[in-house]
Amino acid sequence: MRTDVVEDAARLIGAARGLYVRDPEATGVLDELERRLHEPLRLAIAGIVKAGKSTLLNAMLGEQIAPTDAGECTRVVTWYRYADTPSVTLHPHDGPPRRLPVRREEGKLVLDLGDLSSDDVDRIDVGWPSRALRSVILIDTPGIASLSRDVSARSAVFLAPEDAPSSADAIVYLLRHLHPSDLRFLEAFRDTAAGASRTVNAVAVLSRADEIGSGRIDSLLSAGKVARRYELDGGLASLALAVIPVAGLLAEGARTLRESEFAAFRDLAALERRDRERLLVSADRFGRPADFVKLGEQKRRDLLGRFGIYGVRLATSLIRTGATDSSDLAERMVQHSGLNDLSNFISVHFGPRAETLKVRGVLDGLDRLLRERPRDGSEPVSAGIERIRANAHGLRELSLISQARVAGLPLPAEDATAAVRIAGGDGIGAAARLGLPESADAGTVGTRVMSELDRWRAASQSPLTVRAAVEVCRIVIRSLEEIASEVGGARADETPADIMLSGGPVYGSGEGTDQEREQHETALPG
Numbered sequence: 001m002r003t004d005v006v007e008d009a010a011r012l013i014g015a016a017r018g019l020y021v022r023d024p025e026a027t028g029v030l031d032e033l034e035r036r037l038h039e040p041l042r043l044a045i046a047g048i049v050k051a052g053k054s055t056l057l058n059a060m061l062g063e064q065i066a067p068t069d070a071g072e073c074t075r076v077v078t079w080y081r082y083a084d085t086p087s088v089t090l091h092p093h094d095g096p097p098r099r100l101p102v103r104r105e106e107g108k109l110v111l112d113l114g115d116l117s118s119d120d121v122d123r124i125d126v127g128w129p130s131r132a133l134r135s136v137i138l139i140d141t142p143g144i145a146s147l148s149r150d151v152s153a154r155s156a157v158f159l160a161p162e163d164a165p166s167s168a169d170a171i172v173y174l175l176r177h178l179h180p181s182d183l184r185f186l187e188a189f190r191d192t193a194a195g196a197s198r199t200v201n202a203v204a205v206l207s208r209a210d211e212i213g214s215g216r217i218d219s220l221l222s223a224g225k226v227a228r229r230y231e232l233d234g235g236l237a238s239l240a241l242a243v244i245p246v247a248g249l250l251a252e253g254a255r256t257l258r259e260s261e262f263a264a265f266r267d268l269a270a271l272e273r274r275d276r277e278r279l280l281v282s283a284d285r286f287g288r289p290a291d292f293v294k295l296g297e298q299k300r301r302d303l304l305g306r307f308g309i310y311g312v313r314l315a316t317s318l319i320r321t322g323a324t325d326s327s328d329l330a331e332r333m334v335q336h337s338g339l340n341d342l343s344n345f346i347s348v349h350f351g352p353r354a355e356t357l358k359v360r361g362v363l364d365g366l367d368r369l370l371r372e373r374p375r376d377g378s379e380p381v382s383a384g385i386e387r388i389r390a391n392a393h394g395l396r397e398l399s400l401i402s403q404a405r406v407a408g409l410p411l412p413a414e415d416a417t418a419a420v421r422i423a424g425g426d427g428i429g430a431a432a433r434l435g436l437p438e439s440a441d442a443g444t445v446g447t448r449v450m451s452e453l454d455r456w457r458a459a460s461q462s463p464l465t466v467r468a469a470v471e472v473c474r475i476v477i478r479s480l481e482e483i484a485s486e487v488g489g490a491r492a493d494e495t496p497a498d499i500m501l502s503g504g505p506v507y508g509s510g511e512g513t514d515q516e517r518e519q520h521e522t523a524l525p526g
């Protein structure tokens with residue numbers, strides 16, 4: 001979606017302001033929607049309690065900011081946005097926001113609710129000068145399906161409120177074993193987030209992946225197999241775009257690796273094979289006294305806390321196979337953790353669609369305001385919302401991808417797969433959409449896009465194509481036209497698919513199409 005759609009949405013918010021001149025609450029909602037439109041994408045991290053959400057968030061930031069493990073603050077929805085200087089603001093349900101001191105202990109940010117309990121707090125806003133936050137707002141949410149129904153409900157209300165659009169644009173959902181409550185939650189998120197344009201904007205993470213193979217060195221391979229199985233699970237496939245195994249603790253530890261830790265791993269790698277194997281046989285053994293190793297017990301326990309037994313085994317093995325310094329080791333550990341796969345997925349699937357997803361959330365919010373506080377003269381704003389929803393091609397692509405996952409497309413299987421790919425289901429770049437290698441040159445892309453255009457145009461006009469399939473063809477054709485104009489291979493005089501196919505008779509029989517053409521031809525002068 002091009003930024004003009006963001007501008008269109010901003011204009012609608014401006015028009016809505018005129019309806020609510022003497023309504024400060026509604027004006028507040030509009031201010032918030034306007035802010036959302038110009039901010040980065042809001043990506044929430046959710047999942048069951050202790051799934052490793054906060055650890056993963058830290059890994060993504062490359063800093064230990066989000067509190068992990070126990071503590072009242074892990075029960076509060078916490079926003080992490082880019083800011084030039086660190087700040088922490090607590091928003092209670094009642095009363096004005098409070099600035100909290102920015103305090104770090106052993107590198108970790110301390111979020112202290114003071115005299116308040118998590119029940120009293122609506123959210124905490126953390127401003128942080130982290131490069132990663134320039135393009136995304138990360139939202140850490142309390143564990144769902146926890147023993148505490150209240151905490152669980154807090155996440156549900158935030159991410160999947162009834163009768164209201166979600167506050168998040170997209171979600172990274174952590175699961176450890178596929179549980180019915182995971183599916184229920186993702187379903188609720190999809191349905192609320194979907195609004196008028198049912199979209200799938202969730203990616204699942206098989207978290208704490210190192211524990212799946214009990215911390216053995218091949219744990220991530222086992223986790224990969226489990227993830228593939230979940231991905232094919234009928235229930236999950238319609239709710240999440242992919243299932244990616246990630247060892248968050250390993251990634252967090254690697255991205256914040258200290259020189260002293262590298263030195264400790266080097267000592268372990270230098271041990272005699274027999275001693276090394278004896279020590280690394282289990283987490284329990286690794287943390288117990290051992291006179292044959294220089295590294296003290298406490299230091300070893302600290303390593304376990306930071307990296308897990310899998311991380312310790314992996315780091316030792318990576319040094320033995322060539323990691324030369326701390327940054328080299330860190331990079332290799334991150335690569336093994338699955339974090340890069342997740343980051344790539346987010347940048348391919350959510351990054352380029354950020355504006356589409358934001359506009360969708362903003363339109364849903366505006367729609368809700370108009371419904372809850374009806375005002376005379378609101379029709380043009382409502383009509384504007386519908387117009388953007390119907391015409392914003394990015395939104396229609398997302399709906400198509402979602403429809404394919406939820407209900408299937410009314411096309412033969414091969415064409416359905418191709419339609420999803422062209423709509424950006426496997427990545428938003430021209431080559432990915434056309435099923436070409438990333439390295440394909442402009443000429444190859446240009447040739448392929450024109451042949452695809454011919455094929456899909458023919459399909460859309462075939463008398464054998466049912467009406468529902470023609471709708472899909474229209475979206476695919478429009479996506480192809482956008483690629484064609486990007487690579488300069490567009491036939492500039494070509495009528496856009498939307499206009500060409502919007503006349504009813506084209507959907508009818510073959511004769512209808514010919515008849516139309518005849519009428520058109522006879523109408524031409526001369």
Ligand SMILES: Nc1nc2c(ncn2[C@@H]2O[C@H](COP(=O)(O)OP(=O)(O)OP(=O)(O)O)[C@@H](O)[C@H]2O)c(=O)[nH]1
Nearest residue numbers: 049050051052053054055068069143208247248249
């Ligand atoms: N082995 C292993 N442990 C992990 C991993 N990720 C997190 N943990 C541990 O799991 C515990 C919980 O991690 P958190 O990141 O606080 O989990 P959370 O989902 O944010 O927890 P809540 O917010 O309380 O629901 C901590 O002790 C982490 O060290 C991982 O990838 N591997």
Ligand SMILES: [Mg+2]
Nearest residue numbers: 053054068074
């Ligand atoms: Mg947490």
